[in-house]
Amino acid sequence: MKGTISHRDSFLAHIQQQLGKASSPSTSIQRPVGKYQVQWETNGLLSKEELVEQLKKQCQQIHTRVVETTPEKAPSALRLLMTEYGEGPVMTSRDRRFEQYGFDPMFDCLQKEGISVTSWNADASRDENIRQAEQAKYAVVFSDYTLAESGTVVLSSHQGQGRALHFLPMMYIVCIEKSSIVPRMIQAVSALNRLVEEGERAKGAIHFISGPSNSADIEMNLVVGVHGPVRAVYVLIDDE
Template identity: 45%
Template sequence: MTGTIHNRESFLANIAKQLGRSPKIELSRPTWQYQPQDRILKDATKDELVEVLIKQCANIHTDIVISTTAKLPEDLHSVVDHYGGQSIITWHDKRFQKYGLSQLMTEQWPQANIQHYEWNAQHQEENIRQAEKANIGITISEMTLAESGTAVLFSSKDKGRSVSFLPEKSIILIPKSTIVPRMTQAARWISEKIRRGEKIASCINFITGPSNSADIEMILIVGVHGPIQATYIVIEDQ
């Protein structure tokens, strides 16, 4: 739904008058002398950004696995096995098939007595029920911030946000091509999409490892409002 603003100019002009100012019709974006947000890790290669991400994962209590498209099924299964298997929920996302995970999901996991549920836009209540009881949730990052170790997840009717925070453990697949230095690039990327008129997710989640919370004495508690364990699997997709 698109709203309409009535009498905006006269309202703002009245405020400016009360403040003793002249109303500004047009505003120009300022050019700052110093822009450190663009300089940090500016010239880093993808390999260097991966190294930054690996170091940051140690700070955010997140395991990280470096994989390839060929090894991904094996590496993902190893992480699932490490987390105890049992039950898994994933998005309904064509990229799982693109990464060669169809056989793992439809054959290997059932043979290992691992229940797999795929998000279904037609069954919202069942989706939540499955996410609540799942041991592991598996998602795919749209963009990953090396500096903070943050995965950016776009929710949609096929990609419920519950998959990333209701299960006890979280596995996020990270295409190496999507790794950028920091929040600066992610905000600019999203802004450009909006400027071009592209449809983007109504809910964008910035997830930095497992759930963490700390009180005023800085005592860290993991798993208060989300997964208590998390693994990033970086996929060499370039």
């Protein structure tokens, strides 16, 4: 049921009168601009290479491994990781970048070797997608933006990428395009907001994930990977 607004102008005029301001309410509100723009200035002048170094340094603090590669070698880099950590079922998001960087032939080879490779399926039931995510050893996704300051990947939920994909598999592998790295949260949030202003539908959920979970609730002993994936690996693709 749609609500209605009554006596708005008279109500606002009364408040303005009590505050000693003009009697007629302003028809437009200008967003104030602060004298200091710390949120933009912090790390805002760093080069892309400096942002990469900051990201790598921060990942050491959040127990996240960074593997650097080129667009041509990205599939083989992912395959080597799966060999190193042990083969197991793989679940991916539905993302055009897997085809763009040539991951699909590698996934086909895994399936021929008897390793299950599935993608989040919008046509399947919610329970079926969650079951697949629970059984997967590896989740492989692409980040939309990556925050150099905190080592955080920014990902949105959509029909080809449900929330459970980020939290249920044992290993979480995020492919990061170098061009997607930004200094900090303000740049990522502003970019997402611009997309909505330009007409794109708002995301159902936006996730800010900084490596595997950390817990020190029991006797202040830090345990990594208690809630969600045990390990997180960022595959950094130099796409510039």
